[in-house]
Amino acid sequence: xxxxxxxxxxxxxxxxxxxxxxxxxxxxxxxxxxxxxxxxxxxxxxxxxxxxxxxxxxxxxxxxxxxxxxxxxxxxxxxxxxxxxxxxxxxxxxxxxxxxxxxxxxxxxxxxxxxxxxxxxxxxxxxxxxxxxxxxxxxxxxxxxxxxxxxxxxxxxxxxxxxxxxxxxxxxxxxxxxxxxxxxxxxxxxxxxxxxxx
Amino acid sequence: xxxxxxxxxxxxxxxxxxxxxxxxxxxxxxxxxxxxxxxxxxxxxxxxxxxxxxxxxxxxxxxxxxxxxxxxxxxxxxxxxxxxxxxxxxxxxxxxxxxxxxxxxxxxxxxxxxxxxxxxxxxxxxxxxxxxxxxxxxxxxxxxxxxxxxxxxxxxxxxxxxxxxxxxxxxxxxxxxxxxxxxxxxxxxxxxxxxxxxxxxxxxxxxxxxxxxxxxxxxxxxxxxxxxxxxxxxxxxxxxxxxxxxxxxxxxxxxxxxx
Numbered sequence: 001x002x003x004x005x006x007x008x009x010x011x012x013x014x015x016x017x018x019x020x021x022x023x024x025x026x027x028x029x030x031x032x033x034x035x036x037x038x039x040x041x042x043x044x045x046x047x048x049x050x051x052x053x054x055x056x057x058x059x060x061x062x063x064x065x066x067x068x069x070x071x072x073x074x075x076x077x078x079x080x081x082x083x084x085x086x087x088x089x090x091x092x093x094x095x096x097x098x099x100x101x102x103x104x105x106x107x108x109x110x111x112x113x114x115x116x117x118x119x120x121x122x123x124x125x126x127x128x129x130x131x132x133x134x135x136x137x138x139x140x141x142x143x144x145x146x147x148x149x150x151x152x153x154x155x156x157x158x159x160x161x162x163x164x165x166x167x168x169x170x171x172x173x174x175x176x177x178x179x180x181x182x183x184x185x186x187x188x189x190x191x192x193x194x195x196x197x198x
Numbered sequence: 199x200x201x202x203x204x205x206x207x208x209x210x211x212x213x214x215x216x217x218x219x220x221x222x223x224x225x226x227x228x229x230x231x232x233x234x235x236x237x238x239x240x241x242x243x244x245x246x247x248x249x250x251x252x253x254x255x256x257x258x259x260x261x262x263x264x265x266x267x268x269x270x271x272x273x274x275x276x277x278x279x280x281x282x283x284x285x286x287x288x289x290x291x292x293x294x295x296x297x298x299x300x301x302x303x304x305x306x307x308x309x310x311x312x313x314x315x316x317x318x319x320x321x322x323x324x325x326x327x328x329x330x331x332x333x334x335x336x337x338x339x340x341x342x343x344x345x346x347x348x349x350x351x352x353x354x355x356x357x358x359x360x361x362x363x364x365x366x367x368x369x370x371x372x373x374x375x376x377x378x379x380x381x382x383x384x385x386x387x388x389x390x391x392x393x394x395x396x397x398x399x400x401x402x403x404x405x406x407x408x409x410x411x412x413x414x415x416x417x418x419x420x421x422x423x424x425x426x427x428x429x430x431x432x433x434x435x436x437x438x439x440x441x442x443x444x445x446x447x448x449x450x451x452x453x454x455x456x457x
Contacts, residue, residue, distance in 0.1 A: 013295055018273055047320030115322055117366060117396045118419065119202040119244055119449040137449045139275060141322045158200045181275045181297065184452040
């Protein structure tokens with residue numbers, strides 16, 4: 001079972017439906033016991049980093065996710081769920097991230113519109129064992145982004161400059177876009193992830 | 199800059215069916231919303247908008263059902279509008295699976311509704327729909343499907359809506375809506391130049407060339423059309439092909455496996 005962590009934030013149902021559409025059992029999970037049974041963990045998230053961080057910590061999910069990671073359970077962060085993997089965000093400096101990837105998420109400057117809303121082309125600098133070569137067009141909605149030049153970055157977009165779109169570290173993958181809303185390309189990525197962690 | 203310009207088919211839904219005709223009058227059945235949604239997805243639509251124009255007391259239930267049915271089959275973003283009065287209505291529709299809600303008349307009558315939706319669900323879920331008509335001095339916001347003038351300036355209202363938390367503007371010109379004379383470029387340019395959030399232009403598209411004009415001559419991020427797509431004379435793919443030929447970046451279509 002792929003556990004989609006339910007901390008009351010974002011359109012969780014869309015992520016579940018997308019996994020199920022490509023043949024992977026996925027469930028919303030908040031209960032610590034059930035989270036321990038997960039073969040992979042998905043951190044969704046949408047909206048304000050501060051709100052997501054507070055809700056995430058309010059449900060005391062950080063120790064559970066850190067524990068899962070130490071047991072080698074693959075973790076996929078989506079949108080703000082990806083941003084939570086970092087140390088923090090300029091959007092809410094008092095709200096901590098998980099600190100699993102070094103660095104801060106910062107407001108995008110020099111861009112034509114905020115939030116970036118729409119489809120952008122992700123270029124990859126490296127393939128990843130879970131999703132292969134994920135270069136494609138995906139749907140983005142965000143005003144903050146991780147550093148494109150950081151070692152964790154393996155996919156970027158051009159939006160008023162280069163921005164991180166896919167990040168990875170040992171046992172972790174994060175995508176800034178919404179694969180569950182990115183049509184065929186997004187479903188392909190989720191299917192690959194589900195197969196890799198099976 | 200590789201953010202694609204978005205092509206957004208719009209489905210007017212009444213009592214669970216898509217209708218076509220001029221808004222509110224001369225309505226004819228144009229099919230099942232789910233079938234049409236899938237067809238447009240297959241043609242490469244970047245997003246869909248559903249406007250519920252059910253007039254009866256059943257409206258809220260039909261909107262929520264619609265959002266749930268669409269969410270089951272569609273893996274691209276979709277917006278639901280029509281009769282949403284505030285954050286509670288919005289929450290029901292978003293929980294049913296919509297990604298965004300569009301507020302129009304209700305936002306004019308109660309501007310706090312914009313901030314209420316944005317603070318609870320995020321600005322990305324709060325689309326401010328503005329219907330505007332030309333006046334001697336500019337553009338005036340009209341509500342109730344164009345029947346009620348408000349005296350508000352459309353550009354000012356867009357700015358205020360964004361200040362209050364709207365994450366996107368869906369801008370319909372009453373001058374061009376249903377006329378097939380092309381988008382209202384002056385109105386669109388004025389609003390798109392006044393706000394930082396994306397603007398979806400609506401009203402007047404007759405074919406691919408109008409979308410090319412829209413993106414060449416205004417700062418619009420997306421173009422919306424209804425009847426030209428329902429009639430089948432123009433497909434989303436036709437529009438995108440014309441835009442590509444014109445040097446405008448669009449998302450290349452991938453054929454969904456489920457069509």
